[in-house]
Amino acid sequence: MLTDVKKRRVLIPEPNSRFIVVSCPDCGNEQISFDRASTVVKCNICGRVLIVPTGGKADIKGKIVRVLS
Numbered sequence: 214m215l216t217d218v219k220k221r222r223v224l225i226p227e228p229n230s231r232f233i234v235v236s237c238p239d240c241g242n243e244q245i246s247f248d249r250a251s252t253v254v255k256c257n258i259c260g261r262v263l264i265v266p267t268g269g270k271a272d273i274k275g276k277i278v279r280v281l282s
Contacts, residue, residue, distance in 0.1 A: 230247065230248055230249045230270075231247075231248050231280050231281065231282070232245055232246070232247055232248070232280075232281040233245070233246060233247075233248050233273075233277050233278075233279070233280050233281065234277070234278040234279050234280075234281065235254075235263050235264065235273060235275040235276065235277060235278065236275055236276045236277075236278045237256040237258065237259060237261055237263060237275050238261070238274075238275055238276065239256070239259050239261050240256065240258045240259045240261075242256055242257060242258040242259070243278055244256065244257065244263065245281070246263070246264055247271075248270060248271060248273070248280075249269065249270055249271055250264045250266055250271040251266050252266060253265055253266065254271075256275075261274075261275075262274055263275040
């Protein structure tokens with residue numbers, strides 16, 4: 214009976230991944246990207262690598278300014 218109660222609580226599962234705003238440490242440009250990016254993300258202004266894919270959650274080299282919902 215307890216398992217039935219737990220199943221009812223989770224009606225719609227929420228994703229674990231989010232869109233994030235990353236600031237470039239060199240030029241200060243802010244870019245929106247996915248926190249589980251599958252490709253290398255470079256700054257549009259100076260070309261510095263901001264996000265490197267790792268097979269799961271990406272390795273973020275810049276500063277995360279905010280998380281978008």
